[in-house]
Amino acid sequence: MTSEELAAAATGREAAATREAVITMLDAAVTYPNGKTALSDVDVTIPRGDFVFLVGASGAGKTTFIKLLIREVQPTGGRVIVAGKDLARLRRREVPRLRRRIGIVFQDFRLLPAKTVFENVAFALEVTGTSGAEIRRRVPMLLNLVGLHQHADHLPTQLSGGEQQRVAIARALVHDPAILIADEPTGNLDPVTSWEIIQLLIQINVLGTTVLMATHNQEIVNAMRRRVLALEDGKLVRDEPEAAYEREY
Numbered sequence: 001m002t003s004e005e006l007a008a009a010a011t012g013r014e015a016a017a018t019r020e021a022v023i024t025m026l027d028a029a030v031t032y033p034n035g036k037t038a039l040s041d042v043d044v045t046i047p048r049g050d051f052v053f054l055v056g057a058s059g060a061g062k063t064t065f066i067k068l069l070i071r072e073v074q075p076t077g078g079r080v081i082v083a084g085k086d087l088a089r090l091r092r093r094e095v096p097r098l099r100r101r102i103g104i105v106f107q108d109f110r111l112l113p114a115k116t117v118f119e120n121v122a123f124a125l126e127v128t129g130t131s132g133a134e135i136r137r138r139v140p141m142l143l144n145l146v147g148l149h150q151h152a153d154h155l156p157t158q159l160s161g162g163e164q165q166r167v168a169i170a171r172a173l174v175h176d177p178a179i180l181i182a183d184e185p186t187g188n189l190d191p192v193t194s195w196e197i198i199q200l201l202i203q204i205n206v207l208g209t210t211v212l213m214a215t216h217n218q219e220i221v222n223a224m225r226r227r228v229l230a231l232e233d234g235k236l237v238r239d240e241p242e243a244a245y246e247r248e249y
């Protein structure tokens with residue numbers, strides 16, 4: 001960094017403007033093979049460190065937006081750039097590396113039922129050839145972060161929904177991703193547990209990870225006052241900082 005850049009980084013507004021983008025979509029569109037257009041004309045930039053809510057009714061395109069980012073779906077128009085990579089130029093064999101740069105959690109947790117909490121998190125490291133020593137160092141650290149160190153030997157069925165989601169979050173963080181994406185992470189949780197999960201996501205964001213959370217939980221979005229991206233019928237109809245779930249003007 002030059003001294004000018006350092007000076008700019010020290011002042012709030014310029015800092016936000018110069019932060020590098022983790023996600024950029026340029027005119028992105030998705031029309032599924034059956035002819036359904038799930039996204040169109042989506043232009044958005046998410047800089048490193050942001051906490052962003054992606055809101056919209058069921059069917060608005062939130063999950064398709066997320067699938068574009070992990071290249072589970074390819075855009076039928078426009079461009080998608082994640083962590084500096086234009087996903088259209090990514091070779092098939094580079095996709096696993098991209099997905100390690102992106103931690104993802106889902107509404108239904110998706111834990112391995114026969115593995116313990118520790119093993120669920122460890123498995124994500126094992127598949128990438130991480131050493132046993134590194135796994136024994138890293139997994140307890142992650143379980144500590146999500147407040148589950150005392151449950152390391154439990155099976156998912158012995159945990160509450162909120163605890164299972166915490167395991168999923170720990171697992172999503174194993175590769176120290178540039179961005180953590182959560183697709184309706186509180187959709188199966190009661191209000192109190194939902195708040196605990198939000199607090200955890202905020203904490204992870206404060207520690208430096210960019211967080212994108214798709215949700216239609218109005219109460220949470222309204223209380224948090226973060227950046228809101230609103231989708232309606234596949235169009236990005238609102239991109240507003242410190243916003244509420246619904247347009248306020």
Ligand SMILES: Nc1ncnc2c1ncn2[C@@H]1O[C@H](COP(=O)(O)OP(=O)(O)O)[C@@H](O)[C@H]1O
Pocket residue numbers: 032033034036037038056057058059060061062063064065
């Ligand atoms: N694989 C698919 N094939 C065809 N249409 C799909 C597919 N996946 C989603 N859709 C449609 O695309 C639209 C957006 O879906 P989705 O991205 O799942 O929205 P959300 O997550 O906001 O509920 C919906 O109309 C949905 O039915």
Ligand SMILES: [Mg+2]
Pocket residue numbers: 062063064183
């Ligand atoms: Mg969805």
